């Protein structure tokens with residue numbers, strides 16, 4: 358399985374990718390999470406990415422492609438991988454295809470997740486994340502037991518800086534201009550099945566739909 362979860366910010370790529378990978382033993386590769394961990398560690402890559410992320414812009418392709426290549430090498434050629442937030446541009450998609458070709462693999466499914474903007478904006482305004490263990494909550498749909506504190510590790514939860522309303526609007530625009538064209542890019546490829554999942558449903562229903570979409574014969 359090499360699965361790509363494609364969709365706007367807040368549609369639930371991270372939530373669904375983690376659930377699927379925990380249940381199936383797949384590897385969840387989120388370029389957003391990799392960049393945030395590089396920032397926390399203060400690596401040169403993290404420092405370079407910071408400004409782009411805080412403005413809600415895409416980090417340059419060469420940085421992302423190098424980071425993913427390294428991750429794939431670390432995982433080895435056999436692993437089943439769910440990509441979350443990657444690729445986000447045509448050059449990234451082409452680089453992924455070259456990397457997979459090299460190890461004799463190919464993308465098995467592109468899952469396009471969708472929801473209306475008001476839903477996305479509300480989810481992002483309510484998101485709280487644990488900076489220590491990465492658990493993600495939502496004050497509206499999945500709050501922690503004690504407000505502001507991670508249930509799993511007790512750390513203080515944070516509201517991502519790029520989840521402020523102005524940056525969210527920019528991220529939605531960037532998604533439409535730079536990432537959504539990937540849907541037709543993949544649809545034009547006869548060997549890559551593209552499936553759609555309604556991300557507006559509750560978390561369990563989205564997961565059920567995602568699993569069904571992965572099993573559909575194409």
Ligand code: AP5
Pocket residue numbers: 364365366367368369370371372373388389390392409410411413414415416417421441442443444445449480481483484485493494495496498499519528556557558559560561563
């Ligand atoms: P990234 O971290 O990838 O952000 P994103 O794609 O904007 O996606 P999000 O993490 O905001 O949303 P999600 O769809 O994962 O939703 P989630 O499950 O968390 O990227 C951040 C930045 O890094 C980018 O802006 C860019 O600068 C850079 N970057 C990353 N990858 C890059 C790349 N490949 N190229 C260039 N730059 C890159 O859910 C959101 C909230 O909703 C949570 O609170 C969750 O609990 C809740 N929720 C989820 N599902 C449901 C549901 N069904 N019902 C109710 N609530 C729900």
